[in-house]
Amino acid sequence: MKLQSSDITPREWLQSRRGALRHLLASTSALALPSFGAAQALAPTQRPGKLAPLPAKTSLLPGAQAMDKLTAYKDASGYNNFYEFGTDKSDPAANAHTLKTTPWTVDIEGLVKKPGRWALEDLLALSPMEERIYRLRCVEGWSMVIPWVGYSLAELIKRVEPLGSAKYVEFVTLADPKTMPFVGSRTLDWPYTEGLRLDEAMHPLTLLAFGMYGEILPNQNGAPLRLVVPWKYGFKSAKSIVKIRFSERQPATAWNKAAPQEYGFYSNVNPEVDHPRWSQATERRLGEDGIFGKKRKTLMFNGYQAQVGQLYAGLDLKKFY
Ligand code: MTE
DSSP states (O other), X not given: OOOOHHHHSOHHHHHHHHHHHHHHHHHHHHHTOXXXXXXXXXXXXXXXXXXXXXXXXXXXXXXXXXXXXXXXXXXXXXXXXXXXXXXXXXXXXXXXXXXXXXXXXEEEEESBSSOEEEEHHHHHHSXXXXXEEEEEEOTTSEEEEEEEEEXXXXXXXXXXXXXXXXXXXXXXXXXXXXXXXXXXXXXXXXXXXXXXXXXXXXXXXXXXXXXXXXXXXXXXXXXXXXXXXXXXXXXXXXXXXXXXXXXXXXXOOHHHHHOTTTOOSSOBOOTTSOBTTBOOSEEEETTTSOTTSOOEEOOGGGGTHHHHGGGGTTOOTTTOO
C-alpha cells in the first residue's frame, strides 16, 4: 500500500512545514553552522521518494546529530525487528504492508490531568518536526544510523500534565491479529509493551518519531508513530504506539516478561554488561562492515553518555540492566 500525503496530514500542514524548512535552510546557512549531519541528511538523493514527504528542521539539540555515515535506507527498512510481522529480519518488510495506519489514534491514560484520545493529525501538528540523526543499537549486536523525523516526547507529556504521583510511562502498541500475522504467536505476550521512567521519557533526546529519511515511516519501521530512545537497546523503542499510560509503578514490559534474565527494564546500552548468551562489547554496523568485517566497539549509553549519564547517577547498572 502506498500512502499519499493526504492520507496522513492536511495539505496546508505540509505546505507550512515546507515553508518552515525553506526558512530554516536559509537561516542555517546564514549562521554557517557546522551542520555536516544536516547536509548529509537533507541531500535530495537521500530521500528515497517512496512515501509521503515529512519535512523537518535540523535539530540543534546536543547529541541529535551523530556524525556517523547514514545507514542506507534499504538496510534501515529491510532488516527489522517487528515481531508482529514475523521473526526473520526480512519478514517486516515483506509483511507489514497489511498494517492500516489511517485512521490512527493514541490514548493517553492514567496519572495525568488531561487524559484523552489524540488523532494522529493532532499529534503531527503538536510541535515542529525535527530531523535527528541517531545511532540505534539492537540488543542482538547490530546497529544503524538513521535520520529520524519527529519531536521530543516531552512535548506531548507536557501537554497532558502528569500528576505528581506519575513515575513511569508505559507504551502499548497495536496488536491486531487481522493485519499482523504473528500476533497470537507464542513469541511474546501481546500487545508488545515497553516502558520508561518519567524522567527518561522527558529527556529531550527521547524522540516521538513519525518519519525517517525525510518521509513518513515505512510500516516495517513502526508507522505511523514510534519511540526512538537512542541510548537504550532497540527493543525499548516501541513501534506503532496506540496507548501511553502514566503510572506510579514500574510497568511490565514484553521482553522482560518473555525472558527476565536477558532483558531488564532499563536496557541501557552497556558494553560492560553481557547478555547472558553473548557479549555486548562490540557491534556490527548494518550494511557497512559485512558479516565478516571488523566490528565496532560498543559505546557506553550508545555514545550518549554526556547527555544521559546523569539520569543514572548512583544506580548500579549491573543490577539494573
Ligand atoms: N515494536 C513493536 N511493536 N514490535 C517489535 O517487535 N521490536 C523492537 C523495537 N520495537 C519491536 C518494536 C526491536 S527488538 C528493535 S531492535 C527495534 O524495534 C527495531 O527497529 P527498526 O526495525 O526500525 O530498526
